[in-house]
Amino acid sequence: xxxxxxxxxxxxxxxxxxxxxxxxxxxxxxxxxxxxxxxxxxxxxxxxxxxxxxxxxxxxxxxxxxxxxxxxxxxxxxxxxxxxxxxxxxxxxxxxxxxxxxxxxxxxxxxxxxxxxxxxxxxxxxxxxxxxxxxxxxxxxxxxxxxxxxxxxxxxxxxxxxxxxxxxxxxxxxxxxxxxxxxxxxxxxxxxxxxxxxxxxxxxxxxxxxxxxxxxxxxxxxxxxxxxxxxxxxxxxxxxxxxxxxxxxxxxxxx
Amino acid sequence: xxxxxxxxxxxxxxxxxxxxxxxxxxxxxxxxxxxxxxxxxxxxxxxxxxxxxxxxxxxxxxxxxxxxxxxxxxxxxxxxxxxxxxxxxxxxxxxxxxxxxxxxxxxxxxxxxxxxxxxxxxxxxxxxxxxxxxxxxxxxxxxxxxxxxxxxxxxxxxxxxxxxxxxxxxxxxxxxxxxxxxxxxxxxxxxxxxxxxxxxxxxxxxxxxxxxxxxxxxxxxxxxxxxxxxxxxxxxxxxxxxxxxxxxxxxx
Numbered sequence: 001x002x003x004x005x006x007x008x009x010x011x012x013x014x015x016x017x018x019x020x021x022x023x024x025x026x027x028x029x030x031x032x033x034x035x036x037x038x039x040x041x042x043x044x045x046x047x048x049x050x051x052x053x054x055x056x057x058x059x060x061x062x063x064x065x066x067x068x069x070x071x072x073x074x075x076x077x078x079x080x081x082x083x084x085x086x087x088x089x090x091x092x093x094x095x096x097x098x099x100x101x102x103x104x105x106x107x108x109x110x111x112x113x114x115x116x117x118x119x120x121x122x123x124x125x126x127x128x129x130x131x132x133x134x135x136x137x138x139x140x141x142x143x144x145x146x147x148x149x150x151x152x153x154x155x156x157x158x159x160x161x162x163x164x165x166x167x168x169x170x171x172x173x174x175x176x177x178x179x180x181x182x183x184x185x186x187x188x189x190x191x192x193x194x195x196x197x198x199x200x201x202x203x204x205x206x207x208x209x210x211x212x213x214x215x216x217x218x219x220x221x222x223x224x225x226x227x228x229x230x231x232x233x234x235x236x237x238x239x240x241x242x243x244x245x246x247x248x249x250x251x252x253x254x255x
Numbered sequence: 256x257x258x259x260x261x262x263x264x265x266x267x268x269x270x271x272x273x274x275x276x277x278x279x280x281x282x283x284x285x286x287x288x289x290x291x292x293x294x295x296x297x298x299x300x301x302x303x304x305x306x307x308x309x310x311x312x313x314x315x316x317x318x319x320x321x322x323x324x325x326x327x328x329x330x331x332x333x334x335x336x337x338x339x340x341x342x343x344x345x346x347x348x349x350x351x352x353x354x355x356x357x358x359x360x361x362x363x364x365x366x367x368x369x370x371x372x373x374x375x376x377x378x379x380x381x382x383x384x385x386x387x388x389x390x391x392x393x394x395x396x397x398x399x400x401x402x403x404x405x406x407x408x409x410x411x412x413x414x415x416x417x418x419x420x421x422x423x424x425x426x427x428x429x430x431x432x433x434x435x436x437x438x439x440x441x442x443x444x445x446x447x448x449x450x451x452x453x454x455x456x457x458x459x460x461x462x463x464x465x466x467x468x469x470x471x472x473x474x475x476x477x478x479x480x481x482x483x484x485x486x487x488x489x490x491x492x493x494x495x496x497x498x499x500x501x502x503x504x505x506x507x
Contacts, residue, residue, distance in 0.1 A: 111263035
């Protein structure tokens with residue numbers, strides 16, 4: 001599968017010397033990173049590397065301890081209300097209202113983005129149809145399987161047609177068929193000029209979808225480039241090998 | 256504040272109540288069951304506090320308020336469950352302000368509180384209670400119930416701030432519910448000591464005012480309006496404290 005295209009040059013997300021402390025633990029440690037408009041950026045790292053903390057800061061859920069982060073030229077510490085109007089967030093856990101139907105969950109998030117009623121109805125219908133979710137959408141989410149909850153989780157993030165999308169491990173728990181279909185959907189978002197930040201533990205997912213990949217560990221950026229560029233640089237046959245080489249070496253250095 | 260967001264969130268809270276059997280039991284079956292039990296247990300017992308009436312009739316105004324105070328537990332458990340499911344964080348990542356979110360809780364529960372109280376009243380009327388005050392009295396009683404619902408949401412927010420889980424919220428809410436149940440509802444006029452203690456519970460002012468309204472006092476009675484003023488102040492203080500505490504811990 002080949003999903004890549006050349007992103008535009010303008011930086012949509014600019015992170016500079018970002019730090020987030022939780023007491024003695026530095027979850028993010030001087031992270032500096034630019035993500036271009038229209039780019040699908042894969043943020044990779046072992047568990048606890050600081051991926052979710054970084055996304056939480058960008059979404060306004062956590063305040064940075066130091067450093068700056070700008071989205072579309074807006075400061076996440078000062079203009080977060082305006083930023084939230086432009087972003088869609090698919091969190092790591094399937095955060096859905098289980099007593100609501102799938103459609104009600106999706107439309108709720110459209111209303112929270114103040115979408116026009118007619119536009120919301122049309123977009124909700126289109127989105128459900130694209131995701132092959134129309135039939136399940138009329139049922140309460142309580143009865144959904146783990147994979148269906150994940151799909152709904154993603155659709156709720158996309159209802160407002162956001163310019164910038166944060167996908168935090170969006171395909172965990174999906175079966176191979178649904179995961180593949182979700183990858184195709186994520187790839188189609190790039191054609192809509194959306195900027196996407198994707199964290200995942202499926203390295204194959206990042207390799208096939210991402211224009212560029214940033215690998216972080218201990219809250220620091222340890223390598224950055226296109227998947228092909230990283231594979232060449234580290235003389236590896238795939239991105240997983242690159243990931244294991246880089247993060248494995250750091251573990252060995254640290255021990 | 257955007258009306259569209261608030262309406263959407265109010266609808267979510269109302270749907271939760273009628274789609275979740277536990278919530279439905281607490282908001283509807285509990286007051287109904289309590290009223291029926293009181294009717295059969297005390298319907299023929301002369302009142303300790305109201306001459307010529309049964310003790311069931313004497314307890315109706317207090318029971319109307321009592322039906323509302325369990326909202327403290329429901330709100331606290333609901334918010335903790337949302338927190339556990341990651342829903343509060345998710346809502347925070349949308350352009351919804353904490354005030355829109357918590358405001359929607361207050362509005363939804365205000366409707367529920369008035370509804371619960373009126374269910375008790377309707378059932379009591381079916382069982383022979385004859386309230387005075389007419390429609391103006393009913394409207395005034397609904398205002399008291401609404402204010403008590405607002406207070407209960409505030410106490411629910413405070414409970415949810417402290418509680419780490421929905422299970423803990425259920426137990427912790429009893430710190431508020433039990434004194435309100437004992438002193439504000441049943442022992443409010445037992446003797447001067449219990450009345451003094453009862454004055455520290457918000458629902459005492461509901462019990463007191465509704466007793467006056469339904470037993471034929473003039474609606475311009477100074478005590479009724481004094482109760483309304485005190486309950487308004489309590490509800491404002493409690494709900495503002497609840498919002499501030501919950502916002503501080505859950506929202507940036």
